[in-house]
Amino acid sequence: MSAHPPPATPGIRRPAHPLPVRIMHWVGAAAVMCMMLSGWAIYNASPSLPFTFPRSLTLGGWLAGGIAWHISVMWVLFADGIAYLLYGAASGHFRRNLRPPGPRAVIRDLTATLTGRLGHRLGHYNAVQRLLYVGVIAAICLAVATGLAIWKPVQLGWLCGLFGGYPLARHIHLAAMIAIALFLVVHVTMVAIFPRTLVAMVAGIPAEPEENAR
Numbered sequence: 001m002s003a004h005p006p007p008a009t010p011g012i013r014r015p016a017h018p019l020p021v022r023i024m025h026w027v028g029a030a031a032v033m034c035m036m037l038s039g040w041a042i043y044n045a046s047p048s049l050p051f052t053f054p055r056s057l058t059l060g061g062w063l064a065g066g067i068a069w070h071i072s073v074m075w076v077l078f079a080d081g082i083a084y085l086l087y088g089a090a091s092g093h094f095r096r097n098l099r100p101p102g103p104r105a106v107i108r109d110l111t112a113t114l115t116g117r118l119g120h121r122l123g124h125y126n127a128v129q130r131l132l133y134v135g136v137i138a139a140i141c142l143a144v145a146t147g148l149a150i151w152k153p154v155q156l157g158w159l160c161g162l163f164g165g166y167p168l169a170r171h172i173h174l175a176a177m178i179a180i181a182l183f184l185v186v187h188v189t190m191v192a193i194f195p196r197t198l199v200a201m202v203a204g205i206p207a208e209p210e211e212n213a214r
Contacts, residue, residue, distance in 0.1 A: 014123065014206065014207055015123070015204045015205065015206055015207065016122040016123035016200040016204075016205055016206060016208070017123065017200055017201055017204075018091070018093075018204075019204060020087050020091075021087070021093065022201055022202070022204070024080055024083055024084045024087070025201060026201075027076070027080045028077065028080045028081070028084065031073050031076045031077035032077065032140070032180065032184075034059055034069060034073040035070060035073050035074065035077060035143075036177060036180070036181065037057065037060075037069075038058070038060050038065075038066045038067075038069035038073065039066070039070055039177055040053040040057060040058045040059075040066075041053075041058035041059060041060045041061065041062065041063065041066025041069075042060075042063060042066040042070060043174070044058065045062075045063040045066075048171065048174055070147075074144065074147060077140070081140065081141070081144070097124075097130070098130055098133055098134055098137075099130065100130065100131070100134055101130050101131060102127075105127035106127045106128060106131055108127070109126045109127040109128045110128050113128055120194050120197075121207070121208045122196060122197065122200045122205065122206075122207055122208045123200070123206070124207065124208070132183060132186065132187075135179070136179070136180060136183040139179040139180050140180060142172065142176045143173060143176035143177060143180065145159065145163075146163055146169045146172045146173035146176060147173055149162070149163055149166075149169045150169050150170050150173060153169075
């Protein structure tokens with residue numbers, strides 16, 4: 001009786017988003033939302049622009065409560081961010097998925113997005129996504145740095161001075177918050193268009209091959 005080789009086992013595809021990325025994503029998302037809502041309560045006490053946020057959309061309810069929430073959650077965001085940066089560098093996640101794209105790639109993918117011709121593959125990032133994700137990471141880092149500067153302008157005078165003093169650091173902090181809010185609008189809109197991305201960020205489903213893009 002001749003021996004027949006066993007049938008080939010299909011290759012195991014990597015998950016669209018590894019478990020550490022999924023955990024840090026949701027921790028970071030919750031922390032950012034708490035930071036924004038508590039930050040709005042702080043902003044309402046001394047608004048820099050000709051509007052205030054509805055009290056129902058703030059966290060903490062008043063200045064002292066907003067500050068308490070803001071400072072407490074800041075450390076959660078700080079720890080989550082450090083863990084993400086270390087993991088991203090050590091695992092190759094940044095090199096593989098978030099390598100900054102060239103301007104031609106951004107223009108090409110942006111044009112395809114606006115005309116509805118850009119496919120989406122779970123576990124793969126196009127040039128526009130890479131640009132947005134790198135941008136929001138930079139905005140969060142800037143928000144944390146300026147937040148520390150305006151929280152402790154005397155003890156961290158060197159940091160406050162790096163941003164041009166307290167008033168300018170406060171404006172930069174507000175601008176970083178606006179940038180993060182705009183990213184969230186775009187991000188949530190894209191999730192609504194491609195709901196599979198939400199499933200992939202909750203469950204460890206495999207990344208899609210290129211031929212399945214749609």
